[in-house]
Amino acid sequence: MAKVTMAQALNTALCDALREDERVLVFGEDVGPLGGVFRITDGLTRDFGEQRCFDTPLAEAGIVGLAVGMAMGGFRPVVEMQFDAFAYPAFEQIASHVAKLRNRTRGRLTLPMVIRVPYAGGIGGVEHHCDSSEAYYAHTPGLKVVTPATAEDAYWLLRDAVADPDPVVFLEPKKLYWSREDTDLERRGALPFGRAAIRREGRDATVVAYGPSVPVALAAAEAAATEGIQLEVVDLRTVVPFDDETVSASVRRTGRCVVVQEAQGFAGVGAEIAARVQERCFHSLAAPVLRVSGFDIPYPPPKLEHAHLPGVDRILDAVDRLQLDDEPDTRHLLKGAVA
Amino acid sequence: MSVKSLRQTVQGLLPSLTPVRFVAEDGTPAKPPTGYTEPPADQLRAAYRHMVLGRRFDTQATALTKQGRLAVYPSSRGQDACQVGAVLALRPTDWLFPTYRDSVALVTRGIDPLEVLTLLRGDWHCGYDPAATRTAPQCTPLATQVLHATGMAESLRRKGEDGVAMALVGDGATSEGDFHEALNFAAVFRAPVIFFVQNNKYAISVPLARQTAAPALAYKGIGYGVRSEQVDGNDLAAVLAVLTAAVEHARAGHGPFLVEAHTYRMDAHTNADDATRYRDDEEVERWSAADPLNRLEAYLRARGVLTDEDVAAVREQAETMAAELRAGMNAESVLDPLELFDHVYAEPTPQLREQRALLASELAEATEPTEPTESTGSVGSTTPQTQEG
Ligand SMILES: Cc1ncc(C[n+]2csc(CCOP(=O)(O)OP(=O)(O)O)c2C)c(N)n1
Ligand SMILES: [Mg+2]
Numbered sequence: 259m260a261k262v263t264m265a266q267a268l269n270t271a272l273c274d275a276l277r278e279d280e281r282v283l284v285f286g287e288d289v290g291p292l293g294g295v296f297r298i299t300d301g302l303t304r305d306f307g308e309q310r311c312f313d314t315p316l317a318e319a320g321i322v323g324l325a326v327g328m329a330m331g332g333f334r335p336v337v338e339m340q341f342d343a344f345a346y347p348a349f350e351q352i353a354s355h356v357a358k359l360r361n362r363t364r365g366r367l368t369l370p371m372v373i374r375v376p377y378a379g380g381i382g383g384v385e386h387h388c389d390s391s392e393a394y395y396a397h398t399p400g401l402k403v404v405t406p407a408t409a410e411d412a413y414w415l416l417r418d419a420v421a422d423p424d425p426v427v428f429l430e431p432k433k434l435y436w437s438r439e440d441t442d443l444e445r446r447g448a449l450p451f452g453r454a455a456i457r458r459e460g461r462d463a464t465v466v467a468y469g470p471s472v473p474v475a476l477a478a479a480e481a482a483a484t485e486g487i488q489l490e491v492v493d494l495r496t497v498v499p500f501d502d503e504t505v506s507a508s509v510r511r512t513g514r515c516v517v518v519q520e521a522q523g524f525a526g527v528g529a530e531i532a533a534r535v536q537e538r539c540f541h542s543l544a545a546p547v548l549r550v551s552g553f554d555i556p557y558p559p560p561k562l563e564h565a566h567l568p569g570v571d572r573i574l575d576a577v578d579r580l581q582l583d584d585e586p587d588t589r590h591l592l593k594g595a596v597a
Numbered sequence: 598m599s600v601k602s603l604r605q606t607v608q609g610l611l612p613s614l615t616p617v618r619f620v621a622e623d624g625t626p627a628k629p630p631t632g633y634t635e636p637p638a639d640q641l642r643a644a645y646r647h648m649v650l651g652r653r654f655d656t657q658a659t660a661l662t663k664q665g666r667l668a669v670y671p672s673s674r675g676q677d678a679c680q681v682g683a684v685l686a687l688r689p690t691d692w693l694f695p696t697y698r699d700s701v702a703l704v705t706r707g708i709d710p711l712e713v714l715t716l717l718r719g720d721w722h723c724g725y726d727p728a729a730t731r732t733a734p735q736c737t738p739l740a741t742q743v744l745h746a747t748g749m750a751e752s753l754r755r756k757g758e759d760g761v762a763m764a765l766v767g768d769g770a771t772s773e774g775d776f777h778e779a780l781n782f783a784a785v786f787r788a789p790v791i792f793f794v795q796n797n798k799y800a801i802s803v804p805l806a807r808q809t810a811a812p813a814l815a816y817k818g819i820g821y822g823v824r825s826e827q828v829d830g831n832d833l834a835a836v837l838a839v840l841t842a843a844v845e846h847a848r849a850g851h852g853p854f855l856v857e858a859h860t861y862r863m864d865a866h867t868n869a870d871d872a873t874r875y876r877d878d879e880e881v882e883r884w885s886a887a888d889p890l891n892r893l894e895a896y897l898r899a900r901g902v903l904t905d906e907d908v909a910a911v912r913e914q915a916e917t918m919a920a921e922l923r924a925g926m927n928a929e930s931v932l933d934p935l936e937l938f939d940h941v942y943a944e945p946t947p948q949l950r951e952q953r954a955l956l957a958s959e960l961a962e963a964t965e966p967t968e969p970t971e972s973t974g975s976v977g978s979t980t981p982q983t984q985e986g
Pocket of ligand 1: 698737739766767768769770771797799800801862
């Protein structure tokens with residue numbers, strides 16, 4: 259076991275993918291000799307040559323559109339959008355072509371490609387560098403949407419994404435790039451693509467989180483435990499495909515659910531999860547499914563982002579509202595009799 | 598770089614001052630342009646045949662639209678020389694990236710006319726096999742396909758194949774960012790791609806003068822270092838000569854090539870559009886006189902390489918094709934709504950499986966009295982509707 263950062267894990271994944279499959283290409287803005295602004299592609303041009311990892315002109319629609327043509331031509335492009343908000347020029351290519359080509363052609367043309375996006379906030383970035391854009395992609399059928407929360411997952415999910423027959427939007431939580439963990443990337447410990455992970459078991463309530471919110475949820479679970487409340491933390495890993503099975507099974511066990519996302523709440527992925535949980539687990543629920551999210555505001559300036567980002571306290575406040583002190587389950591049945 | 602070589606570089610990129618042309622509007626030979634060779638007579642005769650077939654396809658599709666058999670049809674009547682010339686300049690192994698306007702090019706490529714119309718008939722988004730035909734699905738989001746062609750060309754180059762890719766694009770779409778990004782990428786990568794702009798003077802209702810202040814769209818190449826040319830788009834001989842040269846340039850590894858064809862959209866943008874709101878009959882009549890098919894026919898007849906019998910034989914082939922097309926379109930298409938879930942991903946997600954089962958049960962209920970066990974329903978022909986591309 260060695261200490262590995264998520265950035266190193268991603269770099270190793272790209273390296274291994276380039277080595278194992280000559281169809282894999284890495285390109286984007288500054289990904290060549292510089293190694294990307296976050297150094298995720300560090301050394302790739304040096305080790306694999308300009309033919310395999312190269313800089314493009316500055317144009318995000320151009321990068322994704324080129325990747326579409328190259329995937330049609332038999333390559334497996336892994337492209338980098340420099341930051342979340344700078345992927346927006348490519349959105350037309352993503353929504354109209356990347357997501358749809360398989361369907362339009364009844365499976366005759368497919369796009370095995372990965373769009374990597376350094377994503378979300380928490381690093382004190384100025385505007386346009388901290389957007390949580392997962393809902394745009396998750397709302398687009400034909401795309402798979404991934405966001406790792408651990409270095410091990412970063413490695414394996416990226417390997418899986420590159421090998422996937424469908425296009426994957428790979429959202430890399432920037433604030434986790436430098437978090438370290440003990441892991442052996444040569445032995446697969448990670449779950450299969452599409453499965454959510456239970457990061458911590460607990461009987462009192464389920465906290466569903468993904469990407470940058472997972473460590474926050476785990477910290478909240480740690481804090482709750484000191485007060486005798488056992489939170490189960492589910493890490494989605496892939497937002498699409500969404501693992502209803504794991505999430506529902508957990509909520510059926512605990513009877514309570516809090517969904518955590520860093521993104522603004524309105525019409526977000528968390529709303530979708532809350533809806534799905536109540537549709538599937540209604541009779542197991544002892545309290546409304548609650549959402550903890552960022553506010554419905556444009557991402558704040560660096561000195562104010564702490565006020566926006568859901569932290570441990572906001573999660574614990576939600577846990578407080580889960581009516582854990584009430585008589586479980588039967589209370590609403592008694593209500594009529596008492597009145 | 599010395600001033601002299603700089604001047605040479607610039608001049609090498611710039612288009613001719615006036616559009617390249619071999620045949621005048623009345624079918625007589627024009628003053629021969631420098632730098633291009635007129636295609637041989639047998640090629641022109643073959644092109645003539647394709648143009649007659651293409652024209653017949655186009656008028657048949659327009660008629661089918663009026664009968665409500667197609668949801669919408671963007672006609673390319675008047676652009677026939679461009680449609681045919683583009684395809685004949687390519688090898689079958691080269692890639693073509695067409696737009697919604699380019700159905701005649703697809704027919705010329707040898708794609709079954711019925712499969713060409715799958716999209717507009719409303720059966721599916723693309724009816725032919727793009728991999729087998731090396732023809733991308735017809736593209737509606739303007740100029741996006743120009744990048745795909747560039748990517749494809751770049752992949753051909755990297756694989757060491759000598760294929761090229763050609764993107765078809767309209768005059769209006771040259772204002773879109775993707776067009777410019779594609780030119781720039783292609784030039785930087787020296788990708789073997791041909792950008793073929795069919796300047797038919799309008800983007801729906803908006804005339805060229807409101808689209809650009811450039812002397813010609815062909816001048817958009819120089820800013821990116823892309824070699825460019827402009828051509829009389831209603832002169833098949835010129836279109837074929839210039840595109841053949843452009844394809845050779847790209848195939849030889851000299852990078853991308855931009856060709857602007859000056860042509861005219863004789864019909865409205867689509868059947869749903871009313872062109873009288875933005876252009877007058879006089880203008881349309883003027884362009885009628887420049888009809889590309891009449892021009893080529895007159896030219897070939899005058900040269901003695903096309904006889905009455907040849908013309909009659911080609912027209913008969915065209916009528917046969919049109920009759921087959923009508924028959925094919927009159928047969929109701931059999932569609933399986935459950936296929937809607939089949940191609941979203943390689944493997945459907947659990948959610949898609951659930952939704953598929955839901956639709957299957959809805960369909961089973963709907964058809965229960967007559968077809969008790971059949972879970973797949975079929976939807977009838979598309980209802981006529983108005984929509985623009
Ligand atoms: C991105 C985008 N914006 C708008 C449209 C709607 N639209 C369809 S065709 C068209 C005009 C395009 O004109 P031009 O590029 O000259 O091609 P033509 O139709 O004349 O062949 C417009 C605006 C579209 N299809 N895609
Ligand atoms: Mg036009």
